[in-house]
Amino acid sequence: MGNKIKRYSLKNVKPGMEVGQLVFTNDGQVVLGEGTILTPSLIERLDYWGITYLLIKQNGDDSLPWQEGPDSLIQQEFFADYSQTVDVIKQSFTNMHFANEVPVRKMRELVDSMIEPLAGSVGVINHLQMVPRQDDYTFHHSMNVAVASGLLGRWLGYTGQNLKELILAGLLHDVGKMKIPPEILNKPGKLTVDEMEIMKQHTTRGYQLIKRDANASLGVLCGILQHHERMDGTGYPLKTAGDKIHPFAKIIAVADAYDAMTSDRVYHKKIAPFAVVELLVQEMFGKLDPTVCTMFLNNVRDYFLGNIVQLCDGREAEVIYLGQYIGSRPVVRTIDGELLDLEKQKKYTIVKTIKA
Ligand SMILES: [Fe+2]
Structure with missing residues (x-):
């Protein structure tokens, strides 16, 4: 996975910024693809869809995706x-x-x-x-x-x-x-x-x-x-x-x-x-x-979407999708790029939040 992305809350994104990772709605629909350039109307629509944060590409910046953003x-x-x-x-x-x-x-x-x-x-x-x-x-x-x-x-x-x-x-x-x-x-x-x-x-x-x-x-x-x-x-x-x-x-x-x-x-x-x-x-x-x-x-x-968590095996991961039902466990992407659906892979648990 590319590391040149940073997490921004929706109210801090600006037109012209480039989306760094697929954006999902809460029910799992993809609404924006990686590489999309944000426009004022797209930002408005993201708000309408209830998106609260985005991963944005950082040109020439090689920091980890979950390092400090605005x-x-x-x-x-x-x-x-x-x-x-x-x-x-x-x-x-x-x-x-x-x-x-x-x-x-x-x-x-x-x-x-x-x-x-x-x-x-x-x-x-x-x-x-x-x-x-x-x-x-x-x-x-x-x-x-x-x-x-x-x-x-x-x-x-x-x-x-x-x-x-x-x-x-x-x-x-x-x-x-x-x-x-x-x-x-x-x-x-x-x-x-x-x-x-x-x-x-x-x-x-x-x-x-x-x-x-x-x-x-x-x-x-x-x-x-x-x-x-x-x-x-x-x-x-x-x-x-x-x-x-x-x-x-x-x-x-x-x-x-x-x-x-x-x-x-x-x-x-x-x-x-x-x-x-x-x-x-x-x-x-x-x-x-x-x-x-x-x-x-x-x-x-x-609020948990985008949180950086620690799994029981010690790996850090980002919460990228929340299941449809209240109690369902999320899908996470580990720091080494592996996608894990915790609803299916019950042996993995989230032990703590590292960044929220
Ligand atoms: Fe009490």
């Missing part, structure tokens, strides 16, 4: 805004630990000024995968669930104040954890049955904390109280089931599951997003709301 700059900006926001969350949540009071107004401002724009930014799921994290799990997790809930809410048609309230609910969903003894919250390894019961109280504790604020909306309160309830009534704290669970809580449950699985924790290593998609498909039956889950999975998969 995408990386956008990612760096995302990381900077992200870490600034996490710092504010950390400060506010830590104060809460002592002051017994949640700065809801400050959190609302943070949603307006930082989190909602980040949730709407191009490539957000990829950036979230790659964001450098310190060990402050709860703060990063709160941020990620807020962003993912916002993204998911947008896909589900939420707008305006409703969308902002949903993001706020995502941001505050685990705020009750500030009231859980740190030795339980940060315990490496499995919790005992008694410790688990205490841990589960973070839902009611969070609800009580936020309920004191006169401006807290029903959606935010339900999102906090019910985010561990499950469709079949097997969740907690009240074993609420089906449509008795508030839509915000159903959305947060999916965002929460996705982030927990894709993060490194003391008791499990982070799982590559592809495997998470498979796991979420399994969870979807009975536990998570199928409409919310399907919307999330259908959209989130698009």
